[in-house]
Amino acid sequence: MKAAVIPGLFLVGATALGAASVSAAPIPAPARQEQLRALVTQDCGSCHGMTRKGGLGSPLLAENLAGIGDEALVATILDGRPGTPMPPWRALLSEDDALWIVHHLKGEMP
Amino acid sequence: MKRLAVVAALVALSACAEAPMRATGDLGLVVERADGALQLVETSHNTRLSRVSGLGDLSHASVVYSRDERYAFVFGRDGGLSKVDMLSGRVVGRVMQSGNSIGGAISQDGRLVAVANYTPGGVRVFDTDTLEMVADIPALGADGQTSKVVGLEDAPGNRFVFSLYDSGEIWLADLKDPKKPAIRKFTGIGKQPYDALVTEDGRYYMAGLFGEDGIAMVDLWNPEAGVRRILDHYGKGQQPLPVYKMPHLEGWAASGTQAFLPAIGRHEVLVVDTTTWREVGRIAVAGQPVFAMLRPDGRQMWVNFALPDNGKVQVIDVPSLSVVKTIEPGPGVLHMEFTPRGERVWLSSRDADHVTVWDTETLEQVAELPASKPSGIFFTARAHRIGL
DSSP, X not given: OHHHHHHHHHHHHHHHHXXXXXXXXXXXXXXXXXXXXXXXXXXXXXXXXXXXXOSSSOOOOHHHHTXXXXXXXXXXXXXXXXXXXXXXXXXXXXXXXXXXXXXXXXXXXX | OHHHHHHHHHHHHHHHTTSOOOOSTTXXXXXXXXXXXXXXXXXXXXXXXXXXXXXXXXXXOEEEEOTTSOEEEEEOTTSEEEEEETTTTEEEEEEEOOXXXXXXXXXXXXXXXXXXXXXXXXXEEEETTTOXXXXXXXXXXXXXXXXXXXXXXXXXXXXXXXXXXXXXXEEEEEOSSTTSOEEEEEOOOOSOEEEEEEOTTSOEEEEEESSSSSEEEEETTOGGGOEEEEOTTOSOOSSOOOXXXXXXXXXXXXXXXXXXXXOSSSSEEEEEETTTTEEEEEEEOSSOEEEEEEOTTSSEEEEEEOTTSTXXXXXXXXXTTEEEEEEOOSSOEEEEEEOTTSSEEEEEEGGGTEEEEEETTXXXXXXXXXXXXXXXXXXXXXXXXXXX
């Protein structure tokens, strides 16, 4: 019984360490990242295309976003673009979520 | 000699008879959008028959059917137009007709299929037999810019009607001579038309506007009269909620003189009087409606919702305009399709990876079919409906 518990403990320790070493900014927990990945593909995808090549919304490929600052993109995601169909996501996404999405879209996060 | 011919005919017959003979009237396709595949389904016993793959990016894919209900034309997001044989379950034709498309329509005579494109914006028309392009209509707006095309619908008289999102126009293209489309343009119809429908009788084309309130309507019996603006309050109005998913107008149908529309950015379905085109009521619902679809007999309406309420579906009793049941068929409900006479409705739950079938009388689930990230459900009966 004891032997079975110890590897589990090691695993937990390793993930916590791994997360801490990536960045000082709080990044969403792995389970949340999973949800965000699905949100980007499916829900952002309904306007921007599941492959992010654009649709009613502009293309969101890494090359399209490379020249735009993270903060500006976070603001667009959280506050939307009034006068266009891009909605504000603040009610569903935190600042950390939005920043993670920006890194994810830019190809800096898997 | 005669004998030989008979034997040859028998051999040919038995070769065909490998698969039992069947008709297509109770068939349909379920889009599995993540895998670029389709499930061929059958609604008499609620079963899956086969899977068709290799159709590219099927996010926001839609399907129309040939008049004999034998072939499906599938419009993919990546600009692919595929022709699927409903009997063999095979892709029998495919063209990459643009970089980015949003949907299409089939002509009244069944000989032409038209595709609406975002980039480059315009409509391309193909021969349904050969998938050869017969007409190319770039959407160069009155502002001199190419526009995204949305809300492409078929109309009687072998016409197609569509809207230009960026320049705010409606174009009516007459394809009686497919090589020389005659186009009538209505400009200044309002800001950002985002979707449209043709009424079941083929008479009215209505485009919902995202950039302002109201609906732009063309009477196709009398296009000379121009565009009329109806439902001036239809839209976001004051203090709207964020719209996470654009509502669809496709399910619009009239029950008597009442028609129903999903409100934009509000938890309501609007009731419209089709004799005056005025709003006569609102039904409070569980979220922002995406599809508000009437059962074919008009007695009942089923409504699904945008995030964060996209796990629910509500059933509305039309005579009393009240919600009679809220169901949760599995998270991420994307589409609904009634069987031709409406005794069943099929619901796709993207995040549950299944499709459920409901009895519309008892409002109980009668079947569940696995499907990978299912989105649109399209039954062959659409072949005989104007505007689908």
